[in-house]
Amino acid sequence: MPSERKIKKLVVANWKMNPASFADALRMFTEIKKGASRMANVQVVICAPDLYLSGLSELVSGHRTVLGAQDCFYERSGAYTGEVSPVQIASLKINYVILGHSERRSLGEADEVVSRKVSAALREGLQVILCVGETERDADGKYFDTIKAQLESALNNIPRRYFLNLIVTYEPVWAISTHATKEENPADFLSVSIFIRKVLAGIAGKEVAGKLPVLYGGSVDERNAGVYISEGGADGLLVGRASLLIDSFLPLIKSVNDAASHT
Numbered sequence: 001m002p003s004e005r006k007i008k009k010l011v012v013a014n015w016k017m018n019p020a021s022f023a024d025a026l027r028m029f030t031e032i033k034k035g036a037s038r039m040a041n042v043q044v045v046i047c048a049p050d051l052y053l054s055g056l057s058e059l060v061s062g063h064r065t066v067l068g069a070q071d072c073f074y075e076r077s078g079a080y081t082g083e084v085s086p087v088q089i090a091s092l093k094i095n096y097v098i099l100g101h102s103e104r105r106s107l108g109e110a111d112e113v114v115s116r117k118v119s120a121a122l123r124e125g126l127q128v129i130l131c132v133g134e135t136e137r138d139a140d141g142k143y144f145d146t147i148k149a150q151l152e153s154a155l156n157n158i159p160r161r162y163f164l165n166l167i168v169t170y171e172p173v174w175a176i177s178t179h180a181t182k183e184e185n186p187a188d189f190l191s192v193s194i195f196i197r198k199v200l201a202g203i204a205g206k207e208v209a210g211k212l213p214v215l216y217g218g219s220v221d222e223r224n225a226g227v228y229i230s231e232g233g234a235d236g237l238l239v240g241r242a243s244l245l246i247d248s249f250l251p252l253i254k255s256v257n258d259a260a261s262h263t
């Protein structure tokens with residue numbers, strides 16, 4: 001529930017197309033679950049490849065470490081080879097799905113497709129982790145227009161009652177570890193997150209916008225994670241590379257947990 005999320009910070013692990021075997025996924029999930037069981041201020045969402053979700057779902061107990069999908073299709077069922085529907089995800093009792101990730105957008109996913117997916121997933125009762133963010137940071141602030149356009153397009157068709165299942169992640173493409181040109185910083189994230197809330201207020205009303213979690217993603221590791229929470233005001237983090245390295249990921253969760261205890 002959003003009010004709980006205000007207190008509990010979300011740490012979303014985006015495993016992308018990793019690890020190479022289900023045995024590795026099981027081992028990683030088990031270690032993360034054990035580590036996170038001691039962190040009362042954090043909920044960890046492991047977004048594993050679809051192929052592993054069913055097996056991993058048998059290990060989920062309680063709410064501290066749960067599962068999410070990395071994408072889903074906008075139809076409920078039918079002749080759509082290779083796609084996975086929100087209904088199928090929900091049938092495994094999985095509540096979260098990432099949508100609009102920049103790596104999907106760069107494979108050709110248009111704003112309109114993101115919008116249909118967001119609408120389908122929210123209507124199915126899933127919590128949607130919607131990613132927005134510019135590819136390049138320009139000096140005259142055009143990136144704000146990009147973020148606004150992505151939000152407005154993704155959310156143009158959503159009845160207000162579904163908004164409380166929305167989580168927005170600001171993930172500037174230039175800060176993602178695989179092609180990072182420079183680092184984002186918590187103060188800048190804070191100003192972008194205020195802008196995001198303003199746009200959300202325009203779409204869903206001020207009251208709803210104030211309740212929606214806004215996360216940060218892009219080269220988050222155990223060194224900077226806590227600072228995004230304490231100084232950046234992030235409601236959580238979306239973590240790629242560092243979520244695959246248990247020796248980084250557990251200290252990262254701990255630093256978020258520590259930072260959350262002071263917010």
Ligand code: PGA
Pocket residue numbers: 014171175176177178217218219220238239240241242
């Ligand atoms: P990164 O990836 O943490 O490796 O930068 C984040 C993401 O792409 O979701």
